[in-house]
Amino acid sequence: MEKIARQLIESATLRITGAGLALIIGLNSPITAHADEAYAKNLLKSMSDYMSAQKNISFNYDTDYEVTTKEKQKLALSASGTTVISRPDKIRNTRASGFVDMEILFDGKTLTLFGKNVNAYTQVEVPGTLDNLIDVLRKKYDRPLAGADLFVSNPQASLMTGVNDIKDLGSGVISGVECDHLAFRTKEVDWQIWIAQGERPYPCRYVITSKRVEGGPQFSIRLSDWKTGNEVAADDFTFNNSTNAKKIDLKDLPNGDDLPKNFVKGPAK
Template sequence: MNGKCPGSHEMFVRCMFTVVLSLMFLVGGAERGSADEADARRILKAMSDYVGAQESVSLEFDATLEVVTKEEQKLALASSGTLTLNRPDKIHVTRQGGFADTEIFFDGKVMTLLGKNLNLYTQLDVPGTIDHLIDELRDTYQRPLPAADLLLLNSYDALMLDVTDVKDLGSGVIGGIECDFLAFRTNEVDFQIWIAQGNQPYPCRYVITSKRISGGPQYTIQIRNWKTGDEALAADFTFKNPTNADKVDLKELKGVGMLPDHFKEGDAK
């Protein structure tokens, strides 16, 4: 022995490695095959049915987006926000991070994206439902709403698309709420979801891990203060511009995305 004690970070890694090894044996030995998969699918479908049936929802969230530098350092960008929806066609979202303070209004006809820290906004004509808006923002404008798939009328089909592996990993506790813990795999990503147990099976935490980017960065969103029906908080869904913000084209509204402007996306490895 050289008498040198490992540093706190090294000790943490050693301890976590031991836990990971234990977990590998635990999961492998506890698998019940098709029964586990059927339970996981049933729980996810119950969440989808419950969330899709809610006409009014309000919630708060904390999100972390990991990025990996070319030196393979993993960085976590944290933000928090709120979301309120009234089905079928109204939604209001706020998000605050260290580099952006944004707000989205949708009244069933026009979507407004406001950069509050910039006092600039843009508007898009996207008449239709919340589901249609989610699809348009993701596919046409590359500006997905936080954990948008969880809000769809039928989130089950969207989440299960291209899934190749399903696991029911028992239970966990998120924010004091006991949850069912499920894990899924596709060729592109792995994702985990914790769903509240009981008669309100809402998503408490959702983690997506990239399998195509070096370092396996993750996007994590944790939901709190879930309210539905008459308990859901009220919100303005139509933009009124109380600060006299200037209107610009979408391409001119910089600094309101998930990444700061000084972060440059690289190629997947």
């Protein structure tokens, strides 16, 4: 999880507002009703078990990726997309922003990356499970899927790596859905998750805050229109070249990291 966080936000920064300062001050006082670490762990496990048990999943998502310019101007880059999953080895993911319009398809054998805005695609053989694909995209191709920690086969194991502090912050509401709000800390990142209350404890929001980068930049994802089982529309997860797109080498396909062409990532500090 920390590797994903570094890749997503290594060049970004976040300014603490007055409201944020008030929240920090408030957390210095004892939290009574929701301070039980074991209870927070149980809520996360319930979410993880629910996610692991779903064969078919689909959702829409919105992301915010914080960056700063060399002049220290803070900017937030936003994107939206959709994800359809059929376990154990199929996924269709789309993402669109002002700078990229990308579709990723995987049918258990072939990975297709389709740059809609350049009408070009590339294909590579990556046989294996969805977990293997997520790992290959992240480590080999530097193209991590947004929120991938949430839909691996065991989200709890991925999310809890290196966690040294846990807080249950009570209830929150995301897009009209009442959620349990949990906060976790590791040596390199802080992260929060909002989990829908009730029989379907799916993740509604996930926020990662870097502690390696000056200013503490954030990456956040909101999930909506959650569907499982027979609610999910059928999909064959194969690429249909209906636009007569040009096939190119992977190195020639834009990375799709939502950054304008005139942006250059700086080193983490």
